[in-house]
Amino acid sequence: MxxxxxxxxxxxxxxxxxxxxxxxxxxxxxxxxxxxxxxxxxxxxxxxxxxxxxxxxxxxxxxxxxxxxxxxxxxxxxxxxxxxxxxxxxxxxxxxxxxxxxxxxxxxxxxxxxxxxxxxxxxxxxxxxxxxxxxxxxxxxxxxxxxxxxxxxxxxxxxxxxxxxxxxxxxxxxxxxxxxxxxxxxxxxxxxxxxxxxxxxxxxxxxxxxxxxMNYHLVAYQATRRDPVPQGARHTAFAPYGAFETADGPIMIGISNDGLFARLAQAIGRPELTHDPRFATNPDRVLNREELEGLLNKQLRQRPRAEWVALFREVGIPCSPIQRPSQVMEDPQLAALxxxxxxxxxxxxxxxxxxxxxxxxxxxxxxxxxxxxxxxxxxxxxxxxxxxxxxxxxxxxxxxxxxxxxxxxx
Incomplete structure (x- = not known):
């Protein structure tokens, strides 16, 4: 018509x-x-x-x-x-x-x-x-x-x-x-x-x-012949990437490249992490994910979530508090759009x-x-x-x- x-x-x-x-x-x-x-x-x-x-x-x-x-x-x-x-x-x-x-x-x-x-x-x-x-x-x-x-x-x-x-x-x-x-x-x-x-x-x-x-998981399986396992809030391809503990609640952080990791290390007061051979590149960080996450959780527990979110956003680090529907309903970005x-x-x-x-x-x-x-x-x-x-x-x-x-x- x-x-x-x-x-x-x-x-x-x-x-x-x-x-x-x-x-x-x-x-x-x-x-x-x-x-x-x-x-x-x-x-x-x-x-x-x-x-x-x-x-x-x-x-x-x-x-x-x-x-x-x-x-x-x-x-x-x-x-x-x-x-x-x-x-x-x-x-x-x-x-x-x-x-x-x-x-x-x-x-x-x-x-x-x-x-x-x-x-x-x-x-x-x-x-x-x-x-x-x-x-x-x-x-x-x-x-x-x-x-x-x-x-x-x-x-x-x-x-x-x-x-x-x-x-x-x-x-x-x-x-x-x-x-x-x-x-x-x-x-x-x-x-x-x-x-x-x-x-x-x-x-x-x-x-x-x-x-x-499931496209990239199916292609990755062909490359590795290993089935992926559940990651929770993590991502199989990046680290640090997931939910981290703060003084008063979890925060989601997504780091997908070395530049962002350098900003994160600087923001939490641990710039030396970028020179640690365990964490120098993204493949290194994925391989040593458990150790890195332990260090980050220890550091992030020292301050409340709102402070970390404000600091990370100021320097361009992708992050967010983990919100419930009641909080999403009141999100100012939702209202603005x-x-x-x-x-x-x-x-x-x-x-x-x-x-x-x-x-x-x-x-x-x-x-x-x-x-x-x-x-x-x-x-x-x-x-x-x-x-x-x-x-x-x-x-x-x-x-x-x-x-x-x-x-x-x-």
């Missing part, structure tokens, strides 16, 4: 997305498109909706997970498995630019809603499939969640410390990562369509994302949601509306495709659902 985009309007204004996704990865992908201005119609199960609506914790009956990744979308409660529901779905898709789904392979084929079937009818359509293990191979039909695929791709084997049990990353990095790659693929396909008029199928998965993000955007919600006075981490001067991304209630836009969307007269009939058959609290519209 090629239209003139107005200044200060999202770059995807005029693009309609039909969103079949649930849980975290798929809805995170369509949230990116929605923030960039696309009209995302979220198709949800009648009566139950997206599984993410039932994830803890709840806030006034609304899932925090759902609130975070379903902003800017319209909810259509629809059973596409029923003939009338499939008919409505196909009408929606006929008006759409993009379809996104994260069902297991074979589910949508039964209803003619798979990529190959839809592109035969709509050759300019962009169809994105986001899965756990990809579309081919012996395990393409396996179910998989973020932590399971972190284990499969080796991420859990290098996360945490050597003394701990295997650890997953503290955020759902493969859900968020595969969502980002899905959005990149869709944007690339839209750009290609602008030049050729042709749509295509876009595919990505949690497994592919995990393998890609307007990273949290407030949106009203029918059940919550104000929800502050992190915006997309990209800035566009003429067509900025924005969080315009909060995550919808289930079926909040059913009536509105049916009106757009000429099905308003059938609302009561479809409702009686359980083909659609309406949000009672919101009146079915917003």
């Amino acid at each position: 090629k239209e003139q985009v107005k200044k200060k309007e999202g770059p995807l204004a005029g693009i309609r997305v039909v969103d079949f996704t649930t849980n975290i990865s798929g809805p995170s992908a369509t949230a990116i498109l929605a923030d960039l201005g696309a009209d995302v119609v979220k198709i949800e199960r009648v009566g139950k909706g997206d599984d993410a609506r039932h994830m803890s914790p709840a806030w006034n009956g609304e899932s925090a997970y759902f609130l975070a990744i379903n902003r800017n979308k319209r909810s259509l409660a629809l059973d596409f498995r029923q003939p009338e529901g499939r008919e409505i779905t196909l009408k929606l898709i006929a008006q759409a630019d993009v379809v996104v789904e994260n069902f297991r392979r074979g589910v949508l084929e039964k209803y003619g809603l798979d990529g190959k079937s839809l592109l035969r009818e709509h050759p300019s359509l962009i169809y994105c499939s986001l899965s756990a293990y990809g579309d081919d191979g012996p395990d393409c039909m396996l179910p998989g969640y973020d932590a399971v695929v972190q284990a499969r791709t080796g991420i859990m084997s290098i996360t945490g410390s050597r003394e701990d049990e295997p650890s997953r990353a503290g955020v759902s990095i493969l859900d968020a990562g595969s969502a980002t790659w899905a959005a990149v693929g869709i944007l690339s396909a839209l750009f290609y369509r602008e030049r050729t008029g042709r749509g295509q199928i876009v595919g990505t998965s949690l497994f592919e994302t995990g393998v890609y993000w 307007s990273l949290l955007q407030s949106t009203p919600h029918p059940r919550i006075a104000e929800v502050k949601i992190p915006r997309l981490p990209v800035r566009l001067t003429d067509t900025p991304a924005a969080i315009r509306t909060s995550a919808p209630l289930l079926g909040q836009h059913t009536r509105e969307i049916l009106a757009e495709i000429g099905e308003l007269a059938r609302v009561e009939e479809l409702l009686s058959k359980g083909v659609i659902g309406l949000d009672v609290e919101g009146g079915g519209d917003r």
